Amino acid sequence: MSKSKVYFTNFRTTLQENQLQKLARLVKAAGMLEHIQFKDRYAAIKIHFGEPGNMAFLRPNYSKVLVDLIREQGGRAFLTDCNTLYVGGRKNALDHLDAAYTNGYSPFSTGCHVIIADGLKGTDETLVPVENGEYVKEAKIGHAIMDADIIISLNHFKGHEATGFGGALKNIGMGCGSRAGKMEMHSAGKPFVDQALCVGCGFCQKNCAHGAITITSRKASIDHNKCVGCGRCIGACPMDAVSAPGDESNDILNRKMAEYSWAVLHGRPHFHVSLVVDVSPYCDCHAENDVPIVPDVGMFASFDPVALDMACADAVNAQTPLKGSVLDEVEHCHHDHFTDVHPTTNWKSCLEHAEKLGIGTTDYELITI
Template identity: 60%
Template sequence: MGKSTVYFTDFRCPVGTSQLDKLKKVCLAAGIKNIDMDGKFVAIKMHFGELGNLAFLRPNYAKAVADLCKAQGGVPFLTDCNTLYPGSRKNALEHLDCANLNGFNTITTGCQILIGDGLRGTDEVEVPVPNAEYCPAPKIGRAIMDADIFISLTHFKGHESTGFGGAIKNIGMGCGSRAGKMEQHTSGKPAIDLEKCRGCRRCAHECGSDAITYLNGKAVIDYDKCKGCGRCIGACSFDAVYNENSCANELLDRKMAEYAMAVCQNRPCFHISLVQDISPNCDCHGENDAPILPDIGMFASFDPVALDQACADACLQATPIANSQLGEHLAKPDWHHHHDHFLDSNPNVEWEATLDQAEKIGLGTRAYELKRV
């Protein structure tokens, strides 16, 4: 495989030109008009931000991409799947409320919003990945797989588990159903917080394995029967069921790449990443720390692997911001310098494994040519 082309523009805007104009321009330069969208459903995958977090992409950017799709005859919709952890996006109703409170609705974005894996995170499709080593049949939100065309609109940032959250994470983890997220995040099974459990029996009703019974009014999981699908997590309204076993970071990275392959294979795809508000951690947090690096720009490509590599390289070449998690780490006299901004921000990560696995299974290439728009 030869080099892929990644298109880039910075955030500088002369009077009379907006960042939305620049976003459309970089998408057009990267070839989004080469996709036949006429009369076709276009899933635009993005993160709506957890309540309390302000680092997520503004809805204005989503509208710019949706407008491009509609100009080409497409029928776009914004989408994301429910979360594994308790929070403001753990079922479709709360997820849509969260999106609306964060500014995403049909007026601000110009298109509909669908939660990809349904009300409780159980509406999924198993998608075989021929070259997979870890996840041969990823569980992807049904609405996402029903779309004819897939576009990822990513807020590129740091991440406490994967080093950075780029296109592959937005696609692989973000498009996984609740069971899919369980498969990526853990090789274990859910647990019960007895102090929070109210004995309502919703988790037992949702469990498809008859693995949950009750003792003294509290839920008990039979781990011999439990399949680790995580449906009980979404069923609980009191956050009493949770995921306690986090998968090792490198294994998580490689599973995530295979999930991204499941989403992207066998249909037209296009990928956009905005490298701005580069928070040290995921937008799934109910807060966001100060950016670790200055805003860099907008990137677009048909290749998500090359796109992530280009964004990562741009971040590694940037100057850290002193008053940030990264800056504070680097300022410590006894700090072990990794000479890698992602590692120096979150020293437990293994971010290159994502790109290595993605390239290995044919999702794209890490070799790229950067063209400035």
């Protein structure tokens, strides 16, 4: 496989060009408008809206640049994400929309609508066969994402406590999974009930299609011999008493994430933009964010999400740690900023598996504009 082209520009501006205009120029230079036919087609812009309380998420101004370019070409763009597996401010579509609007992602600020791809409770999914999948045979992807004609990912590149970093592949693979899909990536086992939180309301039992849930003495329990791991009970519980075990190894989590990325991207036009800005040590799913671990680097764009993630990782690792950050306080023994911050992670396992699946290549040519 030949080198993939990754386009880059820093955040420096002039009196004639601001950051948003520079982003538009980057996307055009990378060929998004030239190589993708947007006219009369639905374009899903996959983005993380930010957990309420977190301030490191991407500003909605960046997404409007992509929306405007797509609409100028006659395309129909929408911003999208799927509900979270964990308890928080984006666990159902109503709370998720509230979070998006609170963080500035409204039709008035971005020029397009927000659609939560896996529906009200995270159960609106499409089963997508994964050819040559070693860990996933059928990926569970948010239905609206699979309905789209084109996939555009707009990624906040930052650290992550389980995958090492979050970039294009995580935004696509983990982010496009329904609640059951996220559980499949995170877990080797099946959901369980926290008896202290359960009030025996029966909503989980009503939503179980396999008769796996019983209620005794006003407490629910799950028979794992009958449970198929669909995750519907997690979304149905009003007390957040049902949880996924979260017992999958980080390496297998990364490889499953790569297989989910394949399911989302295979057979459809796609393009990817990553902003290496406010590089927090943890995911934007946290309701808080720590100080950035390195200085802001710039904006990257490519048709190849594997090459894009590799280029962003190399760019971050070339930076000097910021004083007072978590990275500044840890021992630098791994020659890798992400592994220094999260020693139990191995971000390369995702890229290596994605390369094996044919999603892209880690061999890239960096073109600076």
